Amino acid sequence: METIDFQLITYLERNIDMKLHYYDGTDRVINIIDQEEPFPDGRLIVSRTDTMGILTHCNQSFIDMSGYTEEELIGKNHYILRHPDMPAAAFKGLWSTVKEGGKWDGYVKNLRKDGSYYWVHAVVIPNVRNGNIVGYTSVRRKPSRKKINQCISLYAEMLAEEG
Numbered sequence: 793m794e795t796i797d798f799q800l801i802t803y804l805e806r807n808i809d810m811k812l813h814y815y816d817g818t819d820r821v822i823n824i825i826d827q828e829e830p831f832p833d834g835r836l837i838v839s840r841t842d843t844m845g846i847l848t849h850c851n852q853s854f855i856d857m858s859g860y861t862e863e864e865l866i867g868k869n870h871y872i873l874r875h876p877d878m879p880a881a882a883f884k885g886l887w888s889t890v891k892e893g894g895k896w897d898g899y900v901k902n903l904r905k906d907g908s909y910y911w912v913h914a915v916v917i918p919n920v921r922n923g924n925i926v927g928y929t930s931v932r933r934k935p936s937r938k939k940i941n942q943c944i945s946l947y948a949e950m951l952a953e954e955g
């Protein structure tokens with residue numbers, strides 16, 4: 793009986809409606825589910841954006857993992873995948889690096905349409921034409937469980953510091 797109560801409480805605590813705020817002033821309410829979708833072996837998740845982070849291309853693995861249709865993704869800001877467990881500092885580092893023409897890599901917990909999540913090891917590079925940045929490309933691989941576990945603690949500390 794105690795076990796059932798504990799599981800029920802855990803379930804209720806981990807299925808929460810959360811209001812997500814974005815830097816552009818918009819917000820949306822999402823049901824967060826504490827359930828991981830494992831990154832499929834041997835696949836790469838690829839997307840391209842314009843200079844503002846608006847999605848211009850997603851491969852089939854991106855579509856499958858996000859849970860959205862291609863039509864729902866193209867033209868949307870990449871933050872459609874932003875999970876509230878991710879610290880803002882991670883994305884500030886991403887943007888400052890790639891805007892300067894650099895290559896960024898890091899571990900990201902992404903939010904699926906159904907509120908569950910998946911971890912990726914992402915590389916983001918600027919697409920340069922005639923010396924100008926015209927957009928960005930991101931390629932994501934399966935991260936190791938060890939790295940994921942390190943990031944869970946690190947990001948929780950960073951989030952607590954961000955307040």
Ligand SMILES: Cc1cc2nc3c(=O)[nH]c(=O)nc-3n(C[C@H](O)[C@H](O)[C@H](O)COP(=O)(O)O)c2cc1C
Nearest residue numbers: 814815841845870871873874875883916928929930
């Ligand atoms: C090419 C590229 C790929 C990105 N991939 C992701 C991603 O997979 N998940 C994510 O949350 N943000 C990603 N971002 C960062 C988002 O643009 C955004 O900064 C982030 O979701 C945080 O949202 P916020 O800036 O509104 O806080 C990516 C940005 C670029 C340029």
